[in-house]
Amino acid sequence: MALSREQRSQIRQAVLRCRQILTEEFDQLLRQHGILPERIISVPQDRQEVQRRLQEAISREAPDFREARERYLKHALFTFLNRLLALRVAEVNGLIVETVATRPEYGDRSRRERDLSDEHPELATQPEKLAHEALRLAFSEMREKMNEHLLFRSDSPYAILMPRLPAYRQIREVLMGLPEDVWHEFELLGWAYQFSNSEERKQIRRKRRRNPNPDDIPPLNQFYTVGWIVKALVQ
Template identity: 25%
Template sequence: MLNNTAHTLDKTLRSQLENAVKKARTVAEQAAKAALNRLGVGEPRPADYLNDEQRNLRTRLRALGRQLGDIRHDDRQQDLDNLITSVAYEHWHRMLFARYLEQNHLLMYDQYTALTLEECNELAQEPDVARDEQERRCTTGWELAGVLASKMLPQIFRVDSPVFELSFAPEHQQALTNLVMGLNTDTFHTSDSLGWVYQFWQSDNKERINKSEVKIGARELPAVTQLFTEPYMVSFLLDNALGAWWANQRLTESDWLNAKNEQELRDKASIPGVPLEYLRFVQEEDAQGNKRWAPAAGTFNEWPKTLSELKTLDPSCGTPYILSF
């Protein structure tokens, strides 16, 4: 989806992104807790000062919290831990993703028009041009950018979610805005930065869980197991699985017997756009002293003979030690 993404984050940009995301989680969770408390979402009954719209939102947020695993006690008091985490996560990541889209000229207003954040801000000041209720509720460019991002990825950021009807206090919203805008723009043009974002979001929680030595349950599991697989890991896995199979189909017996080194074999096996730079070969010697090259990972002779017969069970190939075809 993102264009101009060729290189990966260097150490400096990765460190900047890590610091920003860690701070963002702290701020976003404080903001979510304060906003939910203002509506009395965890309280047994709605406060008298809430209007009908706020009461309705409170009810929907309580229902969402229960869906996420928050407990409603016998006295109708309801826990907020899971709801706070979800609200914080969705608000921050919608902002961040909107910035990714904007920086890659993909924040689409319609089929043909990509907007900048400045243009979003101008449109937000003109409620008469709003096309639906979600856009009419926007008072800032960031809110409109978030709505546009939701429309582009409705399965990820649901436009009808009560989470996005919840407004953060101005000081919290400004702090999150500063964190997004403070990121170097090169960050938004790398191929791996989105992958790092999730791991950085979980970093402090992972460290806390590991230090606590608590038994890992469903709530703790994502933080300690769902880690970002760096591009070189995925490339190494693919090159020495599918790439090794491909080399075995493509190279001739003469190639295996007469190649001078691994690079010669990689050059012969590769095709434009697929350099197979991580594919490894070993030279074996039989009892008679005859030497022959072979893929280090094996030849996968039990696999089908044509690509059309392969069925990938893990399309993302995101696990660094398991790949199933």
């Protein structure tokens, strides 16, 4: 059953809100690791290895540092958001243990977090570490099910950062605000893909460039085509 206009609107609002939260959070995390918009500064020893990995990943994005940082931030938040959406679809459809959804019976945690804290009691007093470990296990499970699909690659340079607990809780609340029946429709992922760059498309069009930059082409052409249209075109 296709998603209704109202359901698509709900998805759009949720995706844009999550993107806003993650943009602010990942920018703060880059700063926390000494990656400022205009330069790199020294950080305490316990953050130096992550800084090195981030610096290496960012350097591959563009010759200009500010542009490279912006591109990396966009790709990193896009990767994390898509992973969460895929996890939520998978858990609603019974493919993996619930990881994103929280339940009162699990102490307002996910079932995976509850199970992890039972197995490792020391994590019960470290909710952020518990949430991150639950996500890592879920990502690993999805890698096995999807045969090292690009989105869940363990060596992805865009998966170095994870949001801190307050931001992650906000994102979960937004996603849990979507009706559960919406998550049973796999086309949700296609619409989310389209909506994630809808504001960016508006900004690009306002500029009215005759020849868009290479980075502008993906968001300009990022549209989802429903299954029945694809089938009709192929036939």
